Amino acid sequence: xxxxxxxxxxxxxxxxxxxxxxxxxxxxxxxxxxxxxxxxxxxxxxxxxxxxxxxxxxxxxxxxxxxxxxxxxxxxxxxxxxxxxxxxxxxxxxxxxxxxxxxxxxxxxxxxxxxxxxxxxxxxxxxxxxxxxxxxxxxxxxxxxxxxxxxxxxxxxxxxxxxxxxxxxxxxxxxxxxxxxxxxxxxxxxxxxxxxxxxxxxxxxxxxxxxxxxxxxxxxxxxxxxxxxxxxxxxxxxxxxxxxxxxxxxxxxxxxxxxxxxxxxxxxxxxxxxxxxxxxxxxxxxxxxxxxxxxxxxxxxxxxxxxxxxxxxxxxxxxxxxxxxxxxxxxxxxxxxxxxxxxxxxxxxxxxxxxxxxxxxxxxxxxxxxxxxxxxxxxxxxxxxxxxxxxxxxxxxxxxxxxxxxxxxxxxxxxxxxxxxxxxxxxxxxxxxxxxxxxxxxxxxxxxxxxxxxxxxxxxxxxxxxxxxxxxxxxxxxxxxxxxxxxxxxxxxxxxxxxxxxxxxxxxxxxxxxxxxxxxxxxxxxxxxxxxxxxxxxxxxxxxxxxxxxxxxxxxxxxxxxxxxxxxxxxxxxxxxx
Amino acid sequence: xxxxxxxxxxxxxxxxxxxxxxxxxxxxxxxxxxxxxxxxxxxxxxxxxxxxxxxxxxxxxxxxxxxxxxxxxxx
Numbered sequence: 001x002x003x004x005x006x007x008x009x010x011x012x013x014x015x016x017x018x019x020x021x022x023x024x025x026x027x028x029x030x031x032x033x034x035x036x037x038x039x040x041x042x043x044x045x046x047x048x049x050x051x052x053x054x055x056x057x058x059x060x061x062x063x064x065x066x067x068x069x070x071x072x073x074x075x076x077x078x079x080x081x082x083x084x085x086x087x088x089x090x091x092x093x094x095x096x097x098x099x100x101x102x103x104x105x106x107x108x109x110x111x112x113x114x115x116x117x118x119x120x121x122x123x124x125x126x127x128x129x130x131x132x133x134x135x136x137x138x139x140x141x142x143x144x145x146x147x148x149x150x151x152x153x154x155x156x157x158x159x160x161x162x163x164x165x166x167x168x169x170x171x172x173x174x175x176x177x178x179x180x181x182x183x184x185x186x187x188x189x190x191x192x193x194x195x196x197x198x199x200x201x202x203x204x205x206x207x208x209x210x211x212x213x214x215x216x217x218x219x220x221x222x223x224x225x226x227x228x229x230x231x232x233x234x235x236x237x238x239x240x241x242x243x244x245x246x247x248x249x250x251x252x253x254x255x256x257x258x259x260x261x262x263x264x265x266x267x268x269x270x271x272x273x274x275x276x277x278x279x280x281x282x283x284x285x286x287x288x289x290x291x292x293x294x295x296x297x298x299x300x301x302x303x304x305x306x307x308x309x310x311x312x313x314x315x316x317x318x319x320x321x322x323x324x325x326x327x328x329x330x331x332x333x334x335x336x337x338x339x340x341x342x343x344x345x346x347x348x349x350x351x352x353x354x355x356x357x358x359x360x361x362x363x364x365x366x367x368x369x370x371x372x373x374x375x376x377x378x379x380x381x382x383x384x385x386x387x388x389x390x391x392x393x394x395x396x397x398x399x400x401x402x403x404x405x406x407x408x409x410x411x412x413x414x415x416x417x418x419x420x421x422x423x424x425x426x427x428x429x430x431x432x433x434x435x436x437x438x439x440x441x442x443x444x445x446x447x448x449x450x451x452x453x454x455x456x457x458x459x460x461x462x463x464x465x466x467x468x469x470x471x472x473x474x475x476x477x478x479x480x481x482x483x484x485x486x487x488x489x490x491x492x493x494x495x496x497x498x499x500x501x502x503x504x505x506x507x508x509x510x511x512x513x514x515x516x517x518x519x520x521x522x523x524x525x526x527x528x529x530x531x532x533x534x535x536x537x538x539x540x541x542x543x544x545x546x547x548x549x550x551x552x553x554x555x556x557x558x559x560x561x562x563x564x565x566x567x568x569x570x571x572x573x574x575x576x577x578x
Numbered sequence: 579x580x581x582x583x584x585x586x587x588x589x590x591x592x593x594x595x596x597x598x599x600x601x602x603x604x605x606x607x608x609x610x611x612x613x614x615x616x617x618x619x620x621x622x623x624x625x626x627x628x629x630x631x632x633x634x635x636x637x638x639x640x641x642x643x644x645x646x647x648x649x650x651x652x653x
Contacts, residue, residue: 233651240652244586244650249629431651
């Protein structure tokens with residue numbers, strides 16, 4: 001087999017046993033890897049209604065067919081489970097070096113079920129899997145655990161947040177790379193699984209080395225030629241967005257009550273570059289190298305989303321405070337968007353501006369799940385509901401919204417509402433066409449033409465999450481180039497359309513999973529604030545009738561009925577059993 | 579006519595100031611403004627006029643605010 005290894009490790013932590021299962025060619029062709037693998041396994045294996053933190057839940061780790069090759073930005077893997085934050089199907093993917101090592105060790109991924117009686121970690125070494133005693137690692141944060149296990153291989157682990165049941169705990173790999181957002185680290189903690197360490201020496205076999213080299217060079221050329229991937233992200237990281245998004249009046253401020261922050265310059269990418277000596281810390285085989293750290297201390301530079309939530313949304317204007325909150329989140333292993341947004345929710349609830357010291361303390365209390373941190377560790381939806389103010393939680397399907405106010409980008413508003421994993425910008429990054437003009441500029445203040453565009457981009461991003469390659473490469477590399485190199489690696493013929501069809505298949509399975517979990521079209525909506533308030537820009541509140549019309553049109557484009565349920569015809573076309 | 583200009587990220591190298599008020603002829607375009615600022619034609623840019631992304635042939639009017647960024651993206 002080429003590209004894929006063709007086998008996955010099935011690990012039962014209750015029984016403390018692991019065995020390998022072969023993956024059929026049909027399965028590989030239809031689901032590719034990463035998100036596609038995980039979603040299909042969960043859909044087939046998980047009964048509806050299972051508590052995400054019970055032993056019955058399943059946690060999948062999966063690399064893709066390109067992972068472990070030299071294909072630019074392909075050093076990624078996905079983790080997929082049922083989310084304890086949202087109750088939806090939930091995937092998240094991460095860079096670093098852990099993903100390729102899975103392939104070098106002789107597996108495409110792991111399907112983990114059950115719960116160990118006591119803390120354990122999984123060691124995978126050249127095709128051998130061991131479940132090892134992990135009590136000595138319990139109670140430690142991710143930096144310490146990674147340092148301790150790194151002598152055995154590449155490490156993915158949880159910190160105290162995952163152990164203690166913070167609903168938005170992350171899985172951290174290679175120190176600061178993250179499977180973030182929906183609490184996949186919480187699922188890992190509920191299984192008493194502290195870490196996975198992997199080491200291998202195999203190479204990923206490539207079907208046609210000559211064609212591969214040609215397509216590899218095509219992709220490199222496109223990345224180098226694009227100012228986005230060769231300059232913008234390299235020089236400033238994602239923090240460069242702060243001033244732009246603020247200027248466009250879509251910078252969530254004070255828990256989305258306002259859309260412009262007066263102190264944006266103080267927390268901007270420009271400010272970071274002028275304040276610190278910075279070095280790049282790229283992922284495996286990535287020429288973009290957006291990830292950066294402070295040269296002397298190796299302290300990680302926060303991403304745009306983190307800055308927007310801990311900064312403007314909590315109205316904190318000191319970049320060093322935001323960096324400390326970010327560092328704590330990474331060490332405890334928890335999501336910065338949800339942590340920041342939940343703290344912003346608390347600030348609105350109390351009607352009180354937080355000091356820098358209070359913000360940092362709250363992050364620590366959440367990680368420890370102590371004092372008020374216990375309540376906040378449930379995420380903003382549960383926190384706001386408990387205080388009888390559900391409308392001040394800025395979430396969709398339980399997942400806190402990222403750093404773009406949807407009132408000023410209506411395609412993104414529809415993208416947020418229809419996202420299968422809840423409020424997320426990475427299902428369809430409509431900021432591309434609506435703000436950057438990539439691939440083509442569209443009017444950001446109308447729903448017209450958005451429903452078709454949103455579903456196409458959702459399908460494309462789902463395919464990209466299944467390959468698994470980095471979405472930043474999509475600013476310069478199109479689906480045709482990915483299909484070409486995928487064909488050269490695997491020996492299976494793919495074209496652009498087949499990639500989009502895979503994306504559509506996986507998207508529809510996610511939808512079916514969520515419907516079985518009692519989600520419905522009522523959940524395809526936005527926080528009421530966006531329909532009622534204007535965010536400080538006269539008349540910019542979203543017209544609900546326009547939104548609902550656009551949602552219905554989106555369902556039609558998807559081949560779903562008016563209740564958002566996939567039709568039999570659509571499922572047959574995609575070869576999906578209901 | 580007068581327009582307000584704001585420069586960001588690597589585009590700040592073209593001026594000592596981040597915020598400028600520029601006197602420019604009536605019926606000038608974004609491209610004319612870029613020339614006046616000494617920004618090379620081949621510099622990849624994202625130009626926002628009054629909160630809307632615009633092209634180089636967009637006509638400017640009195641009081642416009644023009645924000646100039648390098649081509650950036652992220653998420």
